[in-house]
Amino acid sequence: MVICNSCSICINVGWIILRPGVIVAPGVLSDLNPDFMGYHGYAFVLYNLTRIIRKKWADPVLQEQLKRANIAVSDERIFCPLNIGFSSTATVNIIPLPWTAKTAVLLCEKGLSGKVYHLTHPHPPFTREMALFTAESLGIYGLTVGMRGVSHVDPVLAKMQNGLDGRLAYLKPYTMPTVPVIFEHGNCAQDLGPDYEEPIVFGKREWEKRILWALKYNFGLPREV
Numbered sequence: 238m239v240i241c242n243s244c245s246i247c248i249n250v251g252w253i254i255l256r257p258g259v260i261v262a263p264g265v266l267s268d269l270n271p272d273f274m275g276y277h278g279y280a281f282v283l284y285n286l287t288r289i290i291r292k293k294w295a296d297p298v299l300q301e302q303l304k305r306a307n308i309a310v311s312d313e314r315i316f317c318p319l320n321i322g323f324s325s326t327a328t329v330n331i332i333p334l335p336w337t338a339k340t341a342v343l344l345c346e347k348g349l350s351g352k353v354y355h356l357t358h359p360h361p362p363f364t365r366e367m368a369l370f371t372a373e374s375l376g377i378y379g380l381t382v383g384m385r386g387v388s389h390v391d392p393v394l395a396k397m398q399n400g401l402d403g404r405l406a407y408l409k410p411y412t413m414p415t416v417p418v419i420f421e422h423g424n425c426a427q428d429l430g431p432d433y434e435e436p437i438v439f440g441k442r443e444w445e446k447r448i449l450w451a452l453k454y455n456f457g458l459p460r461e462v
Contacts, residue, residue, distance in 0.1 A: 252350030257337050258330035258357040258420070259411065261447060273457045276331060280371050280448060281456045282404045286397075287375055290315055306394040316379040319398050320387040321368045322405060323412040328361040330420065336436040343432050344425065352428070357420040362439040364412045370441045374448035384413060 261276045273281055293299040294310040303309075309316040337356050344354055365382045372380050381387075389395040405412075426433045437443060 252352070253344060254353045255341050255344065256353065256355050256357075256420075257341075258332045258355075258361070260334050260337055261331055273451065273454075276367075276447070277451050277456070279405065279408055280375070280451060282401070283372050283375050283377060284451070284456055285404075286317070286319075286401065287315055287377060290317065302393050306389075306391040306397075308394075313376060315377050317377055317397075318379045318381075318394070319401055320381045320383060321372075322384060322386075322402055323364045323368050323382050323408075324384055325363075325365040325382045327364050327412070329364050329367055329411055330357050330361045331367070331439055332356060332358050332436050336434070340425065340429070340433075343429055347428060349428055352424060354425045354428075355420040355422045356425065357422050358436050358439075359422055359426075360435075360438060366441075367439070367444065368412075370444040371448060373441070374445045 259275060290303065290308065290310060293303055307316075307318055340356055368382045369380065372378070387398060389398055426435075
């Protein structure tokens with residue numbers, strides 16, 4: 238195995254080096270070994286935010302504090318005017334695990350050597366889309382996305398914003414570039430020829446599928462009795 242300075246996973250097969258992007262779990266395609274790191278780690282931060290808000294909403298005193306902070310809760314939705322500190326213009330190179338595995342196997346079977354292949358998405362989603370579609374899939378609305386720090390006058394909202402910023406800080410290397418980042422993947426498509434298939438396009442429905450899968454497992458948490 239070869240580890241390079243610019244990515245966390247590199248697979249060395251003979252003289253072939255495969256460098257994948259940010260791999261997401263199988264989602265609805267499989268129930269094998271649910272993993273809630275990576276993208277699902279981000280989604281869990283928002284999921285946990287919904288749990289905190291709903292718990293506070295159940296307390297009449299705390300509910301009044303939330304209302305003064307312009308937070309509203311219904312059975313299906315939460316309106317919460319917080320900011321997700323991601324770049325609104327950059328992309329995040331998300332790739333699905335099934336596509337990654339299939340493409341890697343095909344490249345190894347070709348027997349090519351001395352080449353480096355980026356297993357990346359030719360049309361990666363914008364970080365803003367990922368952030369808001371994920372939030373909406375969890376029933377959270379009213380969020381904004383931007384790298385600029387946000388100061389809230391309301392103390393409850395300010396405390397929640399600080400907590401959200403701190404929990405998402407570890408994702409900055411992936412979500413803070415100010416320009417879209419697209420890795421060269423042409424030789425992968427060229428060498429596989431007709432066997433090459435592009436990964437799925439990540440629209441709103443794809444994020445919803447992955448959230449439904451994570452909710453099925455309660456993001457790896459024990460179920461409350």
